Amino acid sequence: MADSRRVIVTGATGLIGRRLCEQLSAKGYQVVVFSRDPQKAQRSLPGAAEYVAWTPSESGPWASAIDGAYGVIHMAGAPILGKRWSEAYKAEIVSSRVIGTRGLVNAMRAAQNKPRVFVSGSAVGYYGARDDTKLDESAAPGSDFLAQVAIQWEGEASKAEELGIRTVLVRTGIVLDPSEGALPQMSLPFRFYGGGPILPGTQWFPWIHIDDEVGLILLALEDERARGPLNASAPEPQTNRDFSKTLGKVMGSPSWFPVPGFGLRILLGEVAGMLTEGQRVIPKKALDLGYKFKYPTSEQALRQLLKK
Known part of the structure; x- marks a missing residue:
């Protein structure tokens, strides 16, 4: 049976992840941070219940931590901004999202006590570059690079739904924070x-305040009605x-x-x-x-x- 208070978080040391973990802890959740460098994660985010070494490209002991968790929130991925997009870096942008998501879903598949909910990151880039058309979650995807990244990312995450796990795809806009981003x-x-x-x-300019970004991720985690794509942008x-x-x-x-x-x-x-x-x-x-x-x-x- 899933532990109703234990939540796995990837990308916990990023802009969104840090604020999210703070709010999860404040709400009484036991936050389990998956990180490539758990010691570094503990230094930058000291309030979590547990820090687990995570290898996104391969299975490992980390997979057992998913068994019995209430939810998994997956926010990890190579930064989109900050570097020129060489072909090698574009490949990293894709693989860091697709392969990591695939590994998490495979671990959920193997778990005896599967999580009740999987919240996966995505992006409004799913829609591609558009004109003045209003785009809700039913809008068709675009065809440019970022749209293709989001399509592949969501495709891997949606496989959790086939396991009976409620899955939410948070399509995030441009997050506004006073010190980062x-x-x-x-x-x-x-x-x-x-x-x-x-x-x-x-x-x-599809912006969102960091507090509302975190609020929508919590909505995705806690509201049983939330399922499928969820636009995280201001109204x-x-x-x-x-x-x-x-x-x-x-x-x-x-x-x-x-x-x-x-x-x-x-x-x-x-x-x-x-x-x-x-x-x-x-x-x-x-x-x-x-x-x-x-x-x-x-x-x-x-x-x-x-x-x-």
């Missing part, structure tokens, strides 16, 4: 009165131009200095498409399930994050 980089030019939109500016998405205006307003700085898309493509290569293209994502399932966003608008989110 996109926001510190986006806000820096505004601190020096040199901020502005990334051209063309009409691309949609009021904005274009990049409008988000930049709001950021400038909150920081008391103009948004007059646009960043040319072609310059980003020269600097970043293919990864620049994440910034110059976007998706108008709507969190329909979360709203239908009654989730109340703490920060539904970008102004609310930015004022809280930037303490303005």
Whole structure:
């Protein structure tokens, strides 16, 4: 029989994982961290109940820890931003998600007492670059690289459903956090009165506050009605131009200095498409399930994050 308080977490030392583990512990869950380096994980995240050495590409003693757990939350994967996408790194982006997910599902298959729920990370990149069309969870996938990554990732995760395990695929947007991720980089030019939109500016920006990201993962874990894809993005998405205006307003700085898309493509290569293209994502399932966003608008989110 599954232990109703024991939850496995991968990617626990990342931006989302750390905040998630803090909230899980605060709610009384026994957090079991799966990490390639459990000693390092314990130093950076000291509050977990257990730290287990995890080898995503192969089975090992870690697999026995899944037996009897209430749930598995899988957030691990090579970073999308921060590196140019060489062919080798693109392969790593794919394999770090697909192979790790496959190993976890295989361990669940072998478990005598299977987890009740599997929450797997995914991304709004599933939808590919789109126009103004509103995209809820029923929208078709795109065809670009990130869409293909998400399709393969979700395909492996969905095999847990075949085992009778309720499976939720959290399609995460751009997570806003005060100290990590996109926001510190986006806000820096505004601190020096040199901020502005990334051209063309009409691309949609599917953002979400870190607290709501964690809230939706907890919803996926705890709400028996949650199943399949779940968009993790704010209910009021904005274009990049409008988000930049709001950021400038909150920081008391103009948004007059646009960043040319072609310059980003020269600097970043293919990864620049994440910034110059976007998706108008709507969190329909979360709203239908009654989730109340703490920060539904970008102004609310930015004022809280930037303490303005």
